Amino acid sequence: MEIPEGRKWIYKRFDRNKHLIKEFREGVYEFLQYVISQEKFQEQGEMLRCPCIKCSCKVFKYVDQVGWDLYQKGFMPNYYWWTNHGEELPQSPPMYVSNLCYGTCEQR
Ligand SMILES: [Zn+2]
16 A cells, blocks of 8 residues: 555654654654544543554553553554544545546556
8 A cells, every 4th residue: 555645654763863753753643633633532431542563453542551652662554544543545536547548448
């Protein structure tokens, strides 16, 4: 799957000196803000599924615990789209398909 431009920070946790990268910390903050804004978050008693490698969205935790997990362990694999947190997968833009039609359409 293609990596969305705005989500490349997800698997860039540390710089060469093993320090947490600023974009990662901001990204985690953005992620948590996104989840908090969901109605589901209130319904779940202000807890959310933790998307870290260990919990794999199967464990519910409080916001600060999730932030801590993500700093410590990182996101689970291929979690570019936060589909377990109310985000929908983007549809592939239909114009790309029609742009590929240079007289080879009959092959379909
Ligand atoms: Zn976790």
